[in-house]
Amino acid sequence: MDGGMSVQNVWGLLTPPASGPGDLYWESLSLPMGITVSMPFVLMLGAIAVLPLAFPHWWESNRNKAWISLALGAPTLAYLLSFVPEGSELVLHTAVDYLAFVTLLTALFVISGGIYVRGTLAGTPMMNTVLLGIGAVAASFIGTTGASMVLIRPLLRANRLRRHKVHTVIFLIFIVSNCGGLLTPLGDPPLFLGFLRGVPFHWTFRLFAEWALVNGLLLLVYNLLDQYWLNREEAEDRRALLEEIERAERPIAIEGRHNFVYLMGVMGTILLVGYMGKVAGWSDIRQKLVQTALMAGLALLAWWTTPRRIYEHNHFTFHPPVEVAVVFGGIFATMIPVLQILAHWGDRLGVVHPWQFFWMAGILSGFLDNAPTYLTFASLASGLLHTDPMNLAELTRIPQGEFLLRAISCGAVFMGANTYIGNAPNFMVRSIAEEQRIRMPSFLGYLRWSVPFLFPLWILVTLVFFR
Numbered sequence: 001m002d003g004g005m006s007v008q009n010v011w012g013l014l015t016p017p018a019s020g021p022g023d024l025y026w027e028s029l030s031l032p033m034g035i036t037v038s039m040p041f042v043l044m045l046g047a048i049a050v051l052p053l054a055f056p057h058w059w060e061s062n063r064n065k066a067w068i069s070l071a072l073g074a075p076t077l078a079y080l081l082s083f084v085p086e087g088s089e090l091v092l093h094t095a096v097d098y099l100a101f102v103t104l105l106t107a108l109f110v111i112s113g114g115i116y117v118r119g120t121l122a123g124t125p126m127m128n129t130v131l132l133g134i135g136a137v138a139a140s141f142i143g144t145t146g147a148s149m150v151l152i153r154p155l156l157r158a159n160r161l162r163r164h165k166v167h168t169v170i171f172l173i174f175i176v177s178n179c180g181g182l183l184t185p186l187g188d189p190p191l192f193l194g195f196l197r198g199v200p201f202h203w204t205f206r207l208f209a210e211w212a213l214v215n216g217l218l219l220l221v222y223n224l225l226d227q228y229w230l231n232r233e234e235a236e237d238r239r240a241l242l243e244e245i246e247r248a249e250r251p252i253a254i255e256g257r258h259n260f261v262y263l264m265g266v267m268g269t270i271l272l273v274g275y276m277g278k279v280a281g282w283s284d285i286r287q288k289l290v291q292t293a294l295m296a297g298l299a300l301l302a303w304w305t306t307p308r309r310i311y312e313h314n315h316f317t318f319h320p321p322v323e324v325a326v327v328f329g330g331i332f333a334t335m336i337p338v339l340q341i342l343a344h345w346g347d348r349l350g351v352v353h354p355w356q357f358f359w360m361a362g363i364l365s366g367f368l369d370n371a372p373t374y375l376t377f378a379s380l381a382s383g384l385l386h387t388d389p390m391n392l393a394e395l396t397r398i399p400q401g402e403f404l405l406r407a408i409s410c411g412a413v414f415m416g417a418n419t420y421i422g423n424a425p426n427f428m429v430r431s432i433a434e435e436q437r438i439r440m441p442s443f444l445g446y447l448r449w450s451v452p453f454l455f456p457l458w459i460l461v462t463l464v465f466f467r
Contacts, residue, residue: 021085069330112149139180190374198393362415
C-alpha cells in the first residue's frame with residue numbers, strides 16, 4: 001500500500017461491496033438502531049460480570065444462567081428472523097457454529113476426563129513451570145481445550161498442599177488455554193477457520209517468534225510469582241513447606257491411555273474433514289455438521305470404553321461443559337448483530353495498520369467469540385488489499401497481507417486470555433477449579449490479573465512485531 005495514501009482513501013477501499021439485501025440493511029442501519037440491537041449483547045456481558053457478585057448462589061445454577069441467555073438471546077433471534085433480510089441464513093450459520101463449538105468442547109472434555117494421571121507430582125515452582133510449558137506446546141497440537149483439560153487436574157493435585165493456588169490456575173488460563181495455541185490451525189478455532197478459508201496448514205509455524213516471546217515471558221513471570229508465594233507460605237506457616245511437597249510426590253502412571261487415540265481422532269477429524277470438504281466442494285455448514293457428528297461419536301466411544309472409576313478419580317461432572325453451553329448460547333445469539341455491524345461498519349473505524357488489527361481483533365476477541373472476530377478482521381484486510389475474503393491464502397502471498405494476517409491471528413489467539421469469556425477453556429478451567437474449592441476471582445476480579453500481567457506484554461508484542 002502506498003505510504004502516502006490518506007486514511008480517507010483507505011476507508012473507501014475498506015467499504016465492502018453490497019452483495020445482497022442483508023449487506024445493504026447493515027450498511028444503512030442508523031447509529032441509534034445499531035446501539036439498540038447491540039444492547040442484548042452488552043446486557044449479556046453485564047450479567048456475566050455483575051450477577052456472580054450480586055447474587056452468587058443464584059448464579060451458581062446453570063438453569064438460572066440458561067434463563068438469562070434465553071431472555072436476551074430469544075429477542076435478538078426474533079429480530080433477525082423477522083426484520084433482517086437473510087436473517088434466517090445468519091441464524092442458521094450461527095446455530096451450526098454453536099453446535100460445532102459446544103460439541104468440540106464437550107468431546108475434548110469427556111475424552112480428557114477419561115485420562116487419569118495417577119500419583120502426585122511435587123508442586124514446586126520449577127515443576128509447575130515445566131507443566132505449564134508442556135501445556136503451551138500441547139495446546140497447539142491437541143487444542144487449547146484438550147491441553148487444558150488434561151493438565152488442570154494433575155496440576156491442582158500437585159499443588160494440594162499449597163494455600164495460594166489461584167495464580168497457578170490463572171496462568172494456566174493465560175498460557176495453556178490461550179497463548180499456547182498459536183502454532184497450528186488445530187490449536188485455536190480462529191486459526192482453524194483461517195485454514196478452512198485457504199491459509200496453508202504450515203503457515204502458522206511462521207508465528208513461532210511471537211509464540212516463543214509471549215509464552216516464554218509468561219512462564220518466567222509465573223515462576224518468579226510462584227516462588228514468591230511459596231516463600232511467603234513457608235514464612236507464614238513457619239514450616240518447611242517445600243520439603244513436605246517433595247515428600248508427598250508419588251510415582252506417576254497414566255490410566256485411560258486409549259483416550260489419547262480418541263483425542264488425536266478429534267484433531268484428525270477437524271483436519272481431514274476440512275481437507276476433504278474443500279476437495280469435494282462441501283459447503284461450510286456441511287463440513288461442520290460432519291465434523292460435529294464424528295466428534296460426538298468419538299466422545300461417546302470414550303465414555304463407553306473408559307472405566308467409571310477413572311472419571312470418579314478425576315471428580316468428573318458435566319457441570320463445566322453445561323455452564324459453557326448455556327452461557328455461550330446467549331453470547332452466540334446476541335453477538336450476531338454486533339459482528340454484522342463490525343463487518344459492515346469497519347470502514348468507519350479507520351483500522352489500516354498492523355498494530356490496529358492486532359489490538360482491535362484482540363480486544364474484541366476478549367468479549368466476542370474469537371473465531372468470527374478473526375474472520376471479520378481478515379475480511380477487512382482482504383478488502384484493504386483487494387483480495388478474495390473467501391480465500392485467505394491470497395493474503396499470505398502478499399507481504400502486507402501476511403503482516404496483517406499475523407497481527408489478526410496473534411490478537412485473536414493471545415487476547416482471548418483477557419477475560420473469562422475470551423475463550424471457552426477459560427470458563428471450563430475456572431469451573432473445575434471451583435469444584436475443587438479454589439476461590440477463583442469473579443469476572444471483574446479476573447481483569448485485575450489480566451490487565452497488569454497481560455497488557456504490558458501486548459504492548460511489547462506490538463513494539464517488537466507490529467509497529
